[in-house]
Amino acid sequence: MIASEPIPDAVRIPESFAGRGNAWERSDAICALAESLLAAPRSGAFVRKLREGKVAIYYGTRSPEDTLNYPQGHPRMGRPRYRWDRRADGVELGYLLPDPHAQDQDPR
Amino acid sequence: MSATALQQNWSNVEFASTNFVHVNSVTFSQGGQLLPYMGDANKHPTVIALQSVQNRCSITTSDVATPMGIQPGTSGTIQATQPDALGSTGGAINWTLINAVHENTDDTGNWGQFATATATFLAYSSDGTTPPLSFTRS
Numbered sequence: 001m002i003a004s005e006p007i008p009d010a011v012r013i014p015e016s017f018a019g020r021g022n023a024w025e026r027s028d029a030i031c032a033l034a035e036s037l038l039a040a041p042r043s044g045a046f047v048r049k050l051r052e053g054k055v056a057i058y059y060g061t062r063s064p065e066d067t068l069n070y071p072q073g074h075p076r077m078g079r080p081r082y083r084w085d086r087r088a089d090g091v092e093l094g095y096l097l098p099d100p101h102a103q104d105q106d107p108r
Numbered sequence: 109m110s111a112t113a114l115q116q117n118w119s120n121v122e123f124a125s126t127n128f129v130h131v132n133s134v135t136f137s138q139g140g141q142l143l144p145y146m147g148d149a150n151k152h153p154t155v156i157a158l159q160s161v162q163n164r165c166s167i168t169t170s171d172v173a174t175p176m177g178i179q180p181g182t183s184g185t186i187q188a189t190q191p192d193a194l195g196s197t198g199g200a201i202n203w204t205l206i207n208a209v210h211e212n213t214d215d216t217g218n219w220g221q222f223a224t225a226t227a228t229f230l231a232y233s234s235d236g237t238t239p240p241l242s243f244t245r246s
Contacts, residue, residue: 024113027201032243046242048206051158064204064242071234078235083114 007039010066010082010094015056017091033059037093075101111199115190121167123208123229124184130170132224134188136203136241137164139230165205168226175213176226183209184221186229189246202245207232207240 011034018026027047033044038060046064050057059068070076082094121128139162144153165186169175186208192199208229217223231240 022113024111024199024201027243028111028198028245031243042198043202043244043246046244048239048242050239059238064206066231067235067236069235069237072236078178 006095008037008085008093009036009096010061010068012058012084012092012094013058013060014090015058018058030058030060033091034058037091038062070099109194109196111196112193113199114193115201116193118189119189119191121186122190123167123178123186123210123227124182126174126178126184128169128171128174131167132170133166133168133226135164135166136167136188136205138241139146139164157186158183159238163205163231163239165208165229165231166226167229168224170222170224171222172215172225175225176215178210178213178227180210180212183207192246198246202244202246204242204244205229205231205240206242207234 013030013033017030017033019029021029031045031047034040034047035042038045040062044062045060046066047058047060050059067081067098069078070081076099081096081099083097084092084094086092118131118134121131121134127238141159141162143157143159143218145155145157146153167175167186167188186203188203190201190203198242208231211228211230213225213227215225233240
């Protein structure tokens with residue numbers, strides 16, 4: 001990652017980045033990449049596997065509570081929480097959109 | 109020593125900050141449910157669609173008082189670590205299930221055996237899209 005590039009709040013990593021190892025090695029590779037992109041310590045990237053059609057995507061964030069869309073009960077319920085920048089290699093970097101309804105804005 | 113890619117036993121099992129000891133078994137379930145389609149003269153499904161995904165967890169422990177003390181409907185986060193089979197550093201998997209709602213606990217005791225209790229949980233997604241089950245490496 002370029003040093004001047006802002007640290008994303010979330011990442012979406014295609015399954016192809018898992019490599020060709022066994023299942024544990026593939027999971028480890030995804031976690032390692034997510035940690036690197038999120039500038040998180042080891043064990044600091046929480047990863048969920050999403051299936052979008054026939055494609056598997058790994059969604060990683062620094063908190064297990066994070067969601068792709070605004071949660072139930074939020075005025076923006078169901079709408080995306082992130083602006084996604086897609087890199088040439090297919091990895092997407094997510095940046096939280098300003099939330100005018102948030103009581104506690106994330107200081108990051 | 110490199111990771112074996114084999115997981116064995118459980119450690120650091122907790123629900124909503126309640127620590128579980130004497131853990132015999134933990135199950136995290138993806139909870140996928142399929143909807144098969146058949147019509148006309150079909151005797152086999154011609155299409156199978158993924159209808160829903162409901163992440164689940166169950167914990168079986170010989171410390172029966174702990175899960176029996178949790179009221180059904182109580183929600184919280186479940187965390188559990190699945191260590192590497194040979195204890196290799198970095199070989200464990202840490203599971204986290206947020207929004208887990210305690211459904212039920214069954215306490216079973218057979219004569220001449222240690223009693224066990226199994227607590228079951230069903231998790232909801234805050235936005236209906238993001239799976240509540242996540243993992244990190246150790």
